[in-house]
Amino acid sequence: MTEQHVEDVHVSSVIFSHTAKDTEEVNAILSRVSKAGGIVMNEGTADDWGYTGLFKDPEGYTWELISWLEVNDTYTIEVNREYPYKPERLFHAWTSPHVLKNLFGLTEMEMDVRVGGRFRFATNQVVELPGTHTESGEYKVIEPYTRIEKSWNYEGPMSPDKTLHSEIILEFKETQPNVTQVVLREIIASLCTVTKRNQARDKWTQALMELDALLSLDN
Numbered sequence: 001m002t003e004q005h006v007e008d009v010h011v012s013s014v015i016f017s018h019t020a021k022d023t024e025e026v027n028a029i030l031s032r033v034s035k036a037g038g039i040v041m042n043e044g045t046a047d048d049w050g051y052t053g054l055f056k057d058p059e060g061y062t063w064e065l066i067s068w069l070e071v072n073d074t075y076t077i078e079v080n081r082e083y084p085y086k087p088e089r090l091f092h093a094w095t096s097p098h099v100l101k102n103l104f105g106l107t108e109m110e111m112d113v114r115v116g117g118r119f120r121f122a123t124n125q126v127v128e129l130p131g132t133h134t135e136s137g138e139y140k141v142i143e144p145y146t147r148i149e150k151s152w153n154y155e156g157p158m159s160p161d162k163t164l165h166s167e168i169i170l171e172f173k174e175t176q177p178n179v180t181q182v183v184l185r186e187i188i189a190s191l192c193t194v195t196k197r198n199q200a201r202d203k204w205t206q207a208l209m210e211l212d213a214l215l216s217l218d219n
Helices: 023-036 087-094 098-105 194-218
Strands: 001-009 010-020 041-046 050-056 062-068 074-085 109-110 118-123 134-145 147-156 159-176 179-188
Touching: 023 041, 023 050, 023 062, 023 194, 074 194, 087 098, 087 159, 087 179, 087 194, 098 109, 098 118, 098 194, 179 194
Parallel strands: 010 062
Antiparallel strands: 001 010, 041 050, 050 062, 074 179, 109 118, 118 134, 134 147, 147 159, 159 179
């Protein structure tokens, strides 16, 4: 722990600083503060350099919690769903312009489905977040009916000041005859809070559910 002194002509105070090992430790400490009789002054907040929170302990001392974001810090969320189809059908769905356009409500799209090929999707149909949402990237791995890996870059209202970079991995596993499990993983540094990871997980879970509905309509 380190000690930082803050002084001006009106007030002299002391802020204690504690470096946590990760964002989960910061959130865990903050969640215990109120129960111990302290006051949370600033909830956990992510920034480009890391994650921080501020609280006052029962004796009136102010504490700053810091978790530094390492360059290679990444977070992974995973969702999966089983479908009553062969892996071939699910693989084709995730590489079909027609299906993806309907799945994500796209208004613009370009796809070159091969290793080294690029894609670009855009939509302005998100009612909750007006504006153009653009997702683009490059196909890194294409294993027919088995696996797709691609970079995934987001620009738009959800991140107005910067591009979010992630990696998407899709796996197609036949768990029994004519039943396929689709496993989707997103690996990204910006998912540094539980709330953000839950939001990303909810987004992809909804996509897998809507894909199920789209495929059912085609039967």
